[in-house]
Amino acid sequence: MIYIFHGDNQLQSRTNYTNFLEKIPNSHITRLDSKEVTIEKVNMHLFSTSLFTEDKVLTFVNFFSITKAILDKVIEMTNKADQTIVIWQDKKLNATQLKTFPKAKITESSLPKTLFICLNAIKPGNYKILIPLLRKTLKTEPYDLMLYFIKGNVRKLLSSSTSFDHNKLRLAYISLIELDFQTKTGTLVTPKEIALERILFNLTKF
Numbered sequence: 528m529i530y531i532f533h534g535d536n537q538l539q540s541r542t543n544y545t546n547f548l549e550k551i552p553n554s555h556i557t558r559l560d561s562k563e564v565t566i567e568k569v570n571m572h573l574f575s576t577s578l579f580t581e582d583k584v585l586t587f588v589n590f591f592s593i594t595k596a597i598l599d600k601v602i603e604m605t606n607k608a609d610q611t612i613v614i615w616q617d618k619k620l621n622a623t624q625l626k627t628f629p630k631a632k633i634t635e636s637s638l639p640k641t642l643f644i645c646l647n648a649i650k651p652g653n654y655k656i657l658i659p660l661l662r663k664t665l666k667t668e669p670y671d672l673m674l675y676f677i678k679g680n681v682r683k684l685l686s687s688s689t690s691f692d693h694n695k696l697r698l699a700y701i702s703l704i705e706l707d708f709q710t711k712t713g714t715l716v717t718p719k720e721i722a723l724e725r726i727l728f729n730l731t732k733f
Contacts, residue, residue, distance in 0.1 A: 529605065529628045533616040534636035535643075538675050543634055544615040551611070554584045561589040569601050573608045586613040591624050602627055638676070642668050646680050651690050654731040658724060665720055674710070674723060678703040681730075691730070699730040 532544040548556060557572045564587070572585050585605075587593075593601060605612050606628065614631075625633060641664045648657040665673060681700045684691055706722050709715035715722060 529612045529614065529631040531614045531616070531620070531625070531628065531631045531633045532636070533614075533618065533620045533633070534638075535619045536636040536638045537617050537679075538672060540634075540636035541615065541617075543636060544613065547634075548584075548586065548613060551582075551584055554582045554611070556584045556586060558586045559588070561587070561592040564593050564597060564601065566597060566600055566604075569604055573604055573610060582611065584611045584613060586615070588615050589617055590614040591616055591620060639664075639668055642673065642676060645673075646676060649677070649680060649684075649727065649731060651692075651731060652733060654728050657727060657731055661724060661727060662720075670719055670723075671710075674703070674707055674719075677723070677727070678707065695730055699726055702726045702729075 530547065532540050532547070534540045557568075559568060569585070572583065585608075590601075591598070614628075619635070619637075625631075641660075645657070645660045645664045648660050650657075661673075678700070681696060681703060685693070685696050685700060689696070703723075703726060706715070706719070706726065709722075710719050
């Protein structure tokens with residue numbers, strides 16, 4: 528059986544994937560990242576005789592990021608295999624990719640619409656719209672989830688073409704990292720929601 532975990536809610540998707548693996552009893556798990564995958568490694572796991580008495584499980588992290596020349600062969604091999612195969616992709620897969628394994632059990636983790644709208648509102652001079660959206664979203668979504676995706680969004684902006692001032696983006700990203708650390712270590716002296724709001728206000732006020 529093939530299991531696929533994906534979605535634009537990367538944090539929840541990864542958690543679902545990890546929890547699933549932890550619940551598989553009496554199994555020998557081979558874990559391969561997309562950068563580590565070779566035909567030989569996959570073939571060895573799927574078709575070689577094992578000394579282990581446990582069921583064999585093969586997992587792929589970012590399966591659809593494997594080099595195209597290797598990917599096609601691996602798809603053919605995994606479709607023929609009679610083993611448990613677990614795939615985690617760090618983004619939402621498209622319909623064509625999902626059809627690669629038509630019998631797979633698929634678990635998609637989606638971002639809440641309010642969070643997605645809030646992320647899209649992070650624009651220069653947009654604080655009057657962003658801050659109320661942030662407050663509204665924090666009433667229904669976990670703070671840790673918000674901070675995770677806001678930090679990731681700012682990181683992406685740093686490496687892309689944007690109308691934001693690069694120095695302001697860099698300062699905001701450093702501040703978000705520090706906020707994350709202080710929140711997790713209990714050293715934050717102001718309410719975490721207010722601290723996050725201040726960072727985004729300073730980023731988007733002009």
